[in-house]
Amino acid sequence: MTELVVRRLLIDLDQPVERHWCGGDAFLTAWFNALSMSFPIGEQFFIDSVRAGFKALPPEQQAPLRDEVQGFVGQEATHRRIHALFNAQIEKHGLTNHWEPRARRRLARMDGADVRHGVAITAANEHFTALFAEWMLAHPELLDGCEPRLKTLWLWHSAEEAEHKSTAFDIYQALGGSQAWRLRWMRRVTVFFLGDALRQTVSNLRADGTLWRWSTWRSAARHLLGRDGLLRTSYTPWKRYFRRDFHPTQQHSELSERWLAANAQVFVRVGSSA
Numbered sequence: 001m002t003e004l005v006v007r008r009l010l011i012d013l014d015q016p017v018e019r020h021w022c023g024g025d026a027f028l029t030a031w032f033n034a035l036s037m038s039f040p041i042g043e044q045f046f047i048d049s050v051r052a053g054f055k056a057l058p059p060e061q062q063a064p065l066r067d068e069v070q071g072f073v074g075q076e077a078t079h080r081r082i083h084a085l086f087n088a089q090i091e092k093h094g095l096t097n098h099w100e101p102r103a104r105r106r107l108a109r110m111d112g113a114d115v116r117h118g119v120a121i122t123a124a125n126e127h128f129t130a131l132f133a134e135w136m137l138a139h140p141e142l143l144d145g146c147e148p149r150l151k152t153l154w155l156w157h158s159a160e161e162a163e164h165k166s167t168a169f170d171i172y173q174a175l176g177g178s179q180a181w182r183l184r185w186m187r188r189v190t191v192f193f194l195g196d197a198l199r200q201t202v203s204n205l206r207a208d209g210t211l212w213r214w215s216t217w218r219s220a221a222r223h224l225l226g227r228d229g230l231l232r233t234s235y236t237p238w239k240r241y242f243r244r245d246f247h248p249t250q251q252h253s254e255l256s257e258r259w260l261a262a263n264a265q266v267f268v269r270v271g272s273s274a
């Protein structure tokens with residue numbers, strides 16, 4: 001079991017955010033903005049799914065997971081609240097969030113479904129988030145040109161995603177979820193997640209007037225497909241999810257713990273699962 005601490009981030013998101021806040025890089029800014037646009041609705045779905053899955057467990061199986069679930073809910077609730085503040089700032093740049101209404105329509109179709117589906121979708125998304133978090137924490141230099149508060153926002157979120165990457169997966173296993181559905185949902189989530197992320201990034205770039213700049217495409221190629229690019233480095237760990245004996249803790253790294261230990265001055269603990 002993982003001890004999940006809920007932290008309140010000491011950053012001010014009432015102040016405006018620069019148009020190309022990610023070190024002046026239009027592509028990276030549009031990409032991060034797109035991801036942030038998906039967080040409030042996505043993370044609410046993860047909270048609801050994990051809660052519903054937990055409730056469906058018999059009491060003796062709930063007991064060992066109770067603290068972890070509480071920590072998971074606290075962390076994701078904090079993320080969605082802070083990203084909603086960030087999103088309110090970037091929407092002042094004339095961006096429109098198309099991802100959220102699309103996700104809302106899709107999720108409405110899940111009403112009344114077996115709780116294990118929501119938990120499997122959450123576990124698949126959490127694997128994606130964990131891969132993204134690992135990449136961010138391994139390449140903090142991408143955020144070197146950002147204001148410190150925004151660099152803190154993204155690295156704090158990454159560190160906590162790495163911390164709670166097993167919660168949904170463990171609930172799914174405890175619920176006796178099948179291997180076939182776990183993999184089926186991962187395939188679907190991969191298509192939806194990449195499709196939605198790319199569509200929203202293109203929409204953000206179009207609104208920004210930087211879609212057809214050479215520098216935008218060069219940055220996209222380098223940061224997604226280059227040697228240290230997100231998609232290239234994440235492919236092998238993404239594939240591991242399809243192994244029969246996969247568990248999120250197999251991808252342990254110390255980057256999250258190290259970042260949290262080195263940056264204790266930027267947050268306060270508001271609760272812990274302990």
Ligand SMILES: [Fe+2]
Nearest residue numbers: 043076079161
């Ligand atoms: Fe999160």
Ligand SMILES: [Fe+2]
Nearest residue numbers: 076126129161
């Ligand atoms: Fe998460």
